[in-house]
Structure formats: C-alpha cells, structure tokens
Amino acid sequence: MIKAMKNKSLELLTSQEVRVVIGYEKGTKCSTRPSFFFLPEDIERMVFDEECKNNLAVYLTKENIKNYGRLAIIANDKTLQSIVKLISENQIREDNLFVLTPGSEDGQVIVLNSIEEIKSFVNKSIPSQKEPDSVDELVARIRKMSREERWKYWQDEFARCIRCYACRAACPLCYCTRCTVESSQPQWVPVASHVLGNMEWHIIRAMHMSGRCTDCGACAEACPVNINLQALTRVVRESIQDEFNLTTEEYLEGNNVLSSFKPNDNETFIR
Amino acid sequence: MDFEPKIVAFVCNWCTYAGADLTGTSRIKYPVNVRIVRFPCTGRIDFMLLLKAFDEGADGIIVSGCHPNDCHYTSGNFHARRRWMIFRNLIDFVGIDIRRVAFSWVSAAEGAKWAEVVTDTVGKIKELGPYSEYHQISKSFDGGAK
Structure with a gap:
C-alpha cells in the first residue's frame, strides 16, 4: 500500500x-x-x-x-x-x-x-457497531462510582494537568484562533496549573467540543500526563446520542447539536 | 447559627425576572437567600457562569427563563435547554453536585411559582449544607481570600 x-x-x-x-x-x-x-x-x-x-x-x-x-x-x-x-x-x-x-x-x-x-x-x-474499548470501560467504571468518588477521581486527575494545552493543539476541531482560556477581560479561567482552573478548562473543552468531537482520541494521545481526556468527550458524545438520537452521518454532516434544536427535545429535570 | 445558603439565580429578562417582580408586587414572601442576576435571555447564560458562581461561593444555583415556545427571541430557551442537557450530564460525570443546580421555567405571570421554586431550592440546599467541596478548591487557589 x-x-x-x-x-x-x-x-x-x-x-x-x-x-x-x-x-x-x-x-x-x-x-x-x-x-x-x-x-x-x-x-x-x-x-x-x-x-x-x-x-x-x-x-x-x-x-x-x-x-x-x-x-x-x-x-x-x-x-x-x-x-x-x-x-x-x-x-x-x-x-x-x-x-x-x-x-x-x-x-x-x-x-x-x-x-x-x-x-x-x-x-x-463507518462501522455500524463499535466494539467497546478501554475508554468505554473507564467511563463505565466512573459511572458506577458514587458522586463523591467521581469528584475525588477527577480532582486527582485534573490536579496533574500542567495546562500545556497539548489537547487543544492536537485536536483538529479546536481551530479557534482566540480561545476563551486566553481571554483576560474578564479572565474566565485562572491560567495557573491549579485544580480549579484545570477543572474549568477541561469542562470548557469538553463543552466546546460537544456535537463536534469525532472521538479520534488525539487529545488523550497528546496529553503528557496521561489524563484520559477522551472519557470526557466520550461522555458528551454519549449523552448527545442518548438525548437527541442522531445517526453518525447526521452527527458528522448535520447542523451542530448545540446550535440547533427541536421544540420537542425531551428533558426530565426542568421544573 | 443556622446555615443560610447563598443562592445565585440566573434568570432571563422577559419571563422569570418579570415573574420575580410580580412575586414582590403580589406581596408573596420567599427566602432572602437568593441573588438574582438578570440576563437578556436564557440563551445568554453561558455554562461558565454557573461554574463561576460556585467558585465565588454559591451553595446553589437557579437557572430560569421563559417556557418553551414563549421565548422573546423565539428560540433562545430551546438552545439553552439543549446546552443544559449536555452540561448537566457532563458535570455530573466529573462529580459536581447537580442537585445544587435547579432549572425551571417561570413565566412573567407566575409570581407564585417563582416563590415556590426559590423556597424549595433554599430548603433543599439547607439540607445539603454548604458546598464546601467546591469552595475548598477555590480557597486553595486564592490562598483563602474568599
């Protein structure tokens, strides 16, 4: 070849x-x-x-x-x-x-x-059925934990982040020339490598990837401290799947999930 | 002294803010623990604001706006709803306490409902206690300044 x-x-x-x-x-x-x-x-x-x-x-x-x-x-x-x-x-x-x-x-x-x-x-x-991989196993393991355990698990993970933004650099969909984490007026996310800002950064990253991430795993691959970042984007992808029920084709080619809507989107938590 | 929770409410200008106003003009009483932040629309309520509220010392959060189909800007609340659905699942996965974030639709005519939403949320957060888990990491970041 x-x-x-x-x-x-x-x-x-x-x-x-x-x-x-x-x-x-x-x-x-x-x-x-x-x-x-x-x-x-x-x-x-x-x-x-x-x-x-x-x-x-x-x-x-x-x-x-x-x-x-x-x-x-x-x-x-x-x-x-x-x-x-x-x-x-x-x-x-x-x-x-x-x-x-x-x-x-x-x-x-x-x-x-x-x-x-x-x-x-x-x-x-596109294969119609995806074999579960190590990320799926991790996600399933974390889902089984109590909330306190999940918090502890991710705090330990985020604490190791050195904020090199390799995850951002490796991602084909993270192409903005100006990123929220670098905006300083107001400063949304503390820039220091501290668990507070680290957690905010990883939540922002996963949210800004929602409906866009193609689950290629480049972020996790690039991470120098081996935080399993793909677990976060995978969870977002899964909840999009569960909540909005899109085919892979619709997901890849259609409108972005968060910039479109259906009047009958069904949630259970809004009073 | 009893624990008095700090609650931040992010509300839209056209429905819930007016609704909360109606609660006041109708002389309905509700707990004073809530600080209301007014937004043009629920679509404007960035998920980062919710994290910032916890960071700044909130024990609970209320997010509220127009009922579906009632948005002043036609579709702001529909977009917001999708965002919350994803965001809520994500923060639950990383271990943030989603019981502390209450979402509701309160229209400009529902003054009584607003009082109910606030009373219920305050009661719930009182049971849960202060959100020290989150406040601890904020304090450790700015050396106890908060």
Missing part, C-alpha cells in the same frame, strides 16, 4: 496539482510522525502503516498551511471523520484538497478530491 501511496503522492507533486502532501515519516525509535512533503524527492521518506495514528486533519485549518492552496493529505479513518466535520463547519475550501486513503483491497489507494466524494466514502466506511 505504501508503494501505491508514494506513487500517487509523487504523481500529484510532479504534476504540480498540489503544493504539499501531508503524510507520515519515520520518527524516533519505532514511531511515526507527521511530515510535509514539498518536493518529489522528499517522497522517499514517506511511510504509512498501522502505526500512523496522528490525526493529520489538525493541520488543515492552520493559516500557513491554508496559504499553500491545493494540498494532499494522507488520511486514516479518524482523519477522514475529522475532515468531514471540518467540511460541515465550512473550514475546508471546496476542491482544494486531495485525500489519499487506503481502500478495502490490499494495496489499494483511493483518491478523493471533492467534498461529495469524501462524504460518501466516509459514510460507507
């Missing part, structure tokens, strides 16, 4: 259809890391395998990347879902993007270069 991926990237670069290909190269030890390929000879460095987990969609909204104009991106499943969400939020310009993604057949590479193509490909490839 990597051969086909390299060939396709080379073709796009030499024909000058795109200015840059965003992909992966070998990192330190046995990892891979994101890389930008500008010249045909750069393509040699490219790798693509199961280890390529970074969500490259995060680069698509960066001003200096947008300035390159047409570009190609190598996308795994998670990157694809983020791209669809970014399209629905009008963050990606039509036909500026070539998406290279592995097809179902061995060694096959699929090139998608219109928004319709990307959407229909993603809708076909």
Whole structure:
C-alpha cells in the first residue's frame, strides 16, 4: 500500500496539482510522525502503516498551511471523520484538497478530491457497531462510582494537568484562533496549573467540543500526563446520542447539536 | 447559627425576572437567600457562569427563563435547554453536585411559582449544607481570600 501511496503522492507533486502532501515519516525509535512533503524527492521518506495514528486533519485549518492552496493529505479513518466535520463547519475550501486513503483491497489507494466524494466514502466506511474499548470501560467504571468518588477521581486527575494545552493543539476541531482560556477581560479561567482552573478548562473543552468531537482520541494521545481526556468527550458524545438520537452521518454532516434544536427535545429535570 | 445558603439565580429578562417582580408586587414572601442576576435571555447564560458562581461561593444555583415556545427571541430557551442537557450530564460525570443546580421555567405571570421554586431550592440546599467541596478548591487557589 505504501508503494501505491508514494506513487500517487509523487504523481500529484510532479504534476504540480498540489503544493504539499501531508503524510507520515519515520520518527524516533519505532514511531511515526507527521511530515510535509514539498518536493518529489522528499517522497522517499514517506511511510504509512498501522502505526500512523496522528490525526493529520489538525493541520488543515492552520493559516500557513491554508496559504499553500491545493494540498494532499494522507488520511486514516479518524482523519477522514475529522475532515468531514471540518467540511460541515465550512473550514475546508471546496476542491482544494486531495485525500489519499487506503481502500478495502490490499494495496489499494483511493483518491478523493471533492467534498461529495469524501462524504460518501466516509459514510460507507463507518462501522455500524463499535466494539467497546478501554475508554468505554473507564467511563463505565466512573459511572458506577458514587458522586463523591467521581469528584475525588477527577480532582486527582485534573490536579496533574500542567495546562500545556497539548489537547487543544492536537485536536483538529479546536481551530479557534482566540480561545476563551486566553481571554483576560474578564479572565474566565485562572491560567495557573491549579485544580480549579484545570477543572474549568477541561469542562470548557469538553463543552466546546460537544456535537463536534469525532472521538479520534488525539487529545488523550497528546496529553503528557496521561489524563484520559477522551472519557470526557466520550461522555458528551454519549449523552448527545442518548438525548437527541442522531445517526453518525447526521452527527458528522448535520447542523451542530448545540446550535440547533427541536421544540420537542425531551428533558426530565426542568421544573 | 443556622446555615443560610447563598443562592445565585440566573434568570432571563422577559419571563422569570418579570415573574420575580410580580412575586414582590403580589406581596408573596420567599427566602432572602437568593441573588438574582438578570440576563437578556436564557440563551445568554453561558455554562461558565454557573461554574463561576460556585467558585465565588454559591451553595446553589437557579437557572430560569421563559417556557418553551414563549421565548422573546423565539428560540433562545430551546438552545439553552439543549446546552443544559449536555452540561448537566457532563458535570455530573466529573462529580459536581447537580442537585445544587435547579432549572425551571417561570413565566412573567407566575409570581407564585417563582416563590415556590426559590423556597424549595433554599430548603433543599439547607439540607445539603454548604458546598464546601467546591469552595475548598477555590480557597486553595486564592490562598483563602474568599
């Protein structure tokens, strides 16, 4: 597959259809890391395998990347879902993007270069049933705790946060150029690494992600102190599922959950 | 001395604020523990304000606005309702005491209902006691200034 991926990237670069290909190269030890390929000879460095987990969609909204104009991106499943969400939020310009993604057949590479193509490909490839993973287990474990235990658990977790905002930087949907945590008039969230501000930050992050998070896990992956941030966004995603009952397709492509409503939204707690 | 809870009420200008006004003009009595903050609409009530209220020493919170379909701006309360549904689940998950946040719809004609909402909430918070869990972390942040 990597051969086909390299060939396709080379073709796009030499024909000058795109200015840059965003992909992966070998990192330190046995990892891979994101890389930008500008010249045909750069393509040699490219790798693509199961280890390529970074969500490259995060680069698509960066001003200096947008300035390159047409570009190609190598996308795994998670990157694809983020791209669809970014399209629905009008963050990606039509036909500026070539998406290279592995097809179902061995060694096959699929090139998608219109928004319709990307959407229909993603809708076909979404699995209907998701296997429970370690995040689901954690969420279930926390849900079983008493309220006091939950509070204690999260206080201990939030206390470890060093407020590096790596979770924000790694997230493709966290693309605001000005963030509430940096607003200082008024100062909403204390900037120091203290459990009060840390808790507020993580609640804000999860709330601002509600209806937008594609559950790619880049935030938790990026966290240097291993706070399981995906549990928070997963809980929000789950409550959206329970309360508003959307299909994945509606969730990804429709209006944002919190900027739309139904007159008969059903709650049980308002008097 | 008996515990007198501090309660912050975030209310919309068009319904609950006017409703609370009616409670007063109708001479209905209700506990004095509540501090009312008036907003243009429930849609304006950012979830951060709720956290800030706890941070600043509130023991309980009331959020109230126009009934569904009665919003002065047509849909502000519908949007707010969706936000609260998600927010309430999230803060419950991180262990914040959601019994301390009361939501209600109180129209401009429901002066009596407002008195009821406040009386009930104050009673409930009196039972729960001060929200020291939350206030502790606020105090540890500003060195006991609050």
